[in-house]
Amino acid sequence: MKGMPPPQDQKDQMDILRGVVEGMDLTPEDILMVLSSVVSLKKRKEDEKKGNKVITEKIYLWENTKDSYIYRDGRTKGGNYYLRIYCRETKKVFSKSLKTSSQEEGIVLGREMYQETYGKLQRGEKTKSLNTKELINLYLEREERRISPIPKTGITKETWRQKGQYLRMWEKYVVDELKMEKTKIENIPKELTRDFCYWIQRQEKNFYKKTGWSSDYINSTISEVKRMYSEVGIRDGYITRGYEPQMDLMKKPPSTQVKRDILSVDEYERLVTYLRTNKYLKPDGSSPLEQTKRSIFREWTGLSYNTGMRPKELLTLKWGDVSINITDTKEQQKTHRLLKVRTENSKTGKMRSVNGPVGRRLERQTPARE
Structure with missing residues (x-):
């Protein structure tokens, strides 16, 4: 066969190998291990010659840092670019398709996504974001599971419906007042929501229109919104504590009046x-x-x-x-x-x-x- 040494040379080499093996007292298992290492090393060298089949056309987003770049996946046929970010602080890797085959557009999209994502990776947040409506729906879906007919083991259906009313008021505020319907919750400036209680006061009521919104209703709404951000936004890692909306409670004068009249x-x-x-x-x-x-x-x-x-x-x-x-x-x-x-x-x-x-x-x- 081509590439094989002559029979005499093969015999000489085998004699030399036999002498070495006998001198070292090797077992068949030892020889097997050596052969396996040789095969593995040879395969690695062949892969290096062929190049990386996954990451091709690697382009760094910035010259002075190597923690982020765009690349094409050699296993796909679409030719789209992907973004890869490595967070030095948390040792986490983020990778996502940019859905474009244009190198120039890929760099622009990659830089935009890097600015939105790297801070989340540093803080340990989820890289997937929610807007206000998605946050409300996720929270109400989880609260619905707590409905129970047995007291102290969950909430009632009436309580769950009331929670929905409170949070729809918050959604209306974000959409109509802040004009941030599609804005991700972490991108809503926390100081921008401080006057939420006064906005509620200005809203028209569907019933009992002659009386304004009570301080108890307004504060209950604010408490429910805060609980939603705590139980889902912060607890599930969509935002970190300190980035949730700031809301002032409605102050009310002290009163000694009982809520229910009692007959003498x-x-x-x-x-x-x-x-x-x-x-x-x-x-x-x-x-x-x-x-x-x-x-x-x-x-x-x-x-x-x-x-x-x-x-x-x-x-x-x-x-x-x-x-x-x-x-x-x-x-x-x-x-x-x-x-x-x-x-x-x-x-x-x-x-x-x-x-x-x-x-x-x-x-x-x-x-x-x-």
Whole structure:
């Protein structure tokens, strides 16, 4: 064969090799390892002669730095340029197609993308960006998974819908006021959003137009926006802490007024007395159905005030949840009943029992048996 030494030379070389092997006490495994290393080295030299098949036409973006360049992928046929960035601080590599086969355009696009991306690589952020609408949709999608009928284990559907209303207000602000609908969240100047609360005040309401936006609503909206940026923007690495929007809360004067009015004893006595009259129970011209509704409401009001149970707890009460307290006296057992508030109906998420003087009220509501 061409390139092979003559038979006599081959014999001489084999004798020399045999002598070397015998002198070194090599095993067949040792010889195999040597041969494998020779083959690997020979293959590497052949690859070096052929050149790099992946990175071809490497062009650095700037002469004074070697951390970024554009190149063509030798494995593809399109001829488009790609950008490669190496971050010295985090040791991370970023690579992305520039979708152009023009060298001049590739350099321009590469430099623009480098300016947008290198800072994110330094801060450890994701190189993929979100605009405001995408951020809102991602946040609401995750919050929807938290919906649970059991208290304290998630949120209700009503709470989730309310979150959506708050965040649509923020989206409207970014689109209509800031004119940054397509702007990535990290590119919105954080100091530009400080007056968000005053912008809400100027918006027209769909309902109750005679009253302005309450400070509680405005501050709740701001709190939800901040939570969204914290839970998704910062936590998922789209932006770093300190780059989220700045928003001033709406200040409100201190108030000692309670949110819900509570009847005094005298007011309660007057209400209960009125609910027992025919003027309330059987007004002129009322139908039997209307009279039944009024009777049920009278008993429901008594149950509420005598037990302190919440509306939902009363509306979801079942006859199986009503029992007589065996520790009560015989006289108390005639008037009192033990009402069990189940876990799924309790605001606190804990089951509890309520003992109150509602025995006769419940007896009047007991369904008739045939």
